[in-house]
Amino acid sequence: MSTTNIPNAAAPTAWQRARIFSRRIFGDMGSLGYFLRLVVLLVFALYFGLPLLWLLLAPSKDQFAINSINPLAFGNWATVLKSWSNINLYSNGEIWLWFRNSVLYAVSSLAIGLAIGVPAGYILAVARFPGRVLLLWLTLITMLLPPSAMVLPLFLELNLVHLVNTMWAVILPASFFPFGVYLAYVYYSSNLPADLIDAARVDGCSELDLFRHVALPLAKPLLGLLAFISFNANWNNFFGPYVLLNNDKLFNLPVGLQTMIAGTSAIRPGFNTTPGLLKFQQADAAMAGLVMILPVVIVFLLSQRYVVSGAFTGSVKG
């Protein structure tokens, strides 16, 4: 675009050519600004990226190599296989039971949460009824209460109805998803024309028909974003299961990983090694960590399109 500024009478001088070239590379940031931006972004890329790269490589290094060779070097495949079999040996492959539990808990909470949350957010956006403003305020307030603050009262409440130490103790509280309701409310408020709704109502369209034929087809990016946020939060839920479950067969991965590593020398050689337990090492701990985070990475890569350009986009008004 800046090439059109060349005076067409004479050939550009060297100085002009240099300026044109620099504008093409640096845009309107200026060369100093260009490099400043690059340096800052790359420094953060190292901060966020190096630990993950290290974690990916760590299972390939035995106890000696992990502490001596270059942190970002690859060890060997034999150690990768050994770490893999070590985490599988722990309590006869209990890690896969936890993995299954994690999937079950995360997907169930996600499904229930969206099934009750999206209609609620929708109706809060399109209908006027007594108690609506109160419900919106309660949604905001409960959204601000992080789950961890509710865990102790929740424990006592679930204890009253004898649900502690069952899978429902994890699934049901996590299905309450006010953040999703609020996002759905914002999304429908800004993306669903009120005239359209009114017209459909006058034509005798029931609220249920409206939701099914107008609101749901519009909700794809919203559902993608909400599914991702909810899955991520549920998959990583630690404090809830940590307090509400004490049967290791019911643990999810985060709590399982915690117990797997406690009482071994996986983190600190020589510390607190419980005799008789499998000798867990740093490479094995890293492998277990990888098993835990890979599904989230995959879900992110699959839903990235929605996460990045999803429901947040429509709601900033200039």
Add this chain to the structure above:
Amino acid sequence: MTSRIVKASPPRFPRKWRQYLSAYLFILPYFLFMLAFGIGPGLYAFLISFAKFKMGIPQYFAAGLNNYIGVFKDYRFLFTIGNILKFLVVSVPLGIALVVLIALLLHMRPGRFASILRTVYFIPGAVTGPALLLLAIFMFSPAMSPFGPLLRAMGYPSFDSLIAPARLPVIFTVIGFFSGAGMWIVIQYGALQGVSTEVLEAAKIDGCNAWQQALYIKFPLIRPYIIYQFILIFAGNVQLFVEPQLMGTTWIAANVPQQWSPNQLAYSFAFDIGNFGMAAAMSLLMLIVGLGAAYFVIRWTGFFDIKA
């Protein structure tokens, strides 16, 4: 049509009520969950904070204000409150400023490079809880960390020389930002995508360069999202638990006091000494702090503009 309008007058109220009814049906399941898992536990905690526990059985109202007095008198109360204040003062402003800076820098020139970086920043969000702490401990051990040379240059030749009580607020900030920032970078970037291109084009024509656009146009327009981030980050960080808990007691007994954060203290009241009343009182005090801050910010900024 006309006949319907004429006939509409008498049954007007029933129809309105029918609309209310269908709205309530849409909202009912959510409302029940809200009662059971949002408002219920909060109110129950309030009730229990006045209860005395004998052999795990609550005697409601038997304790009066004793649980609250017990919490205030506990020798760790002021210590943990002080710790969390230091952590908040470091983590909240720094976290927000850096996230907004990164989002603005990325958005200056969207493209393949920016979108690869955004993914790199985001993926650590998959690492939380125990996995995050595990990774953090490795990263803070100079012998095996890729940041080893940096740590040694800063004068920390070993894990134990680095982990000291005075540095914990910064250390927990570095750990939390690693995992939490990506999500917010993506959200702020999404907000920037919503800034009207016409406005930006107009500014460009008026001679506004990329830096001026970021500072004078984009930054003010994403202000609501920054406030939103503030509220959620504050409410979340007040509840710090996993990092000090695993680092201090469960895993490696590093140089971290057993009860460093208020949430740990509440947990200890409940499960170390079985006093759920004091635990509830402590949790409620923390809730009030989080809610108070949120309320203040909401009122002050006019955020959460609910259309009545």
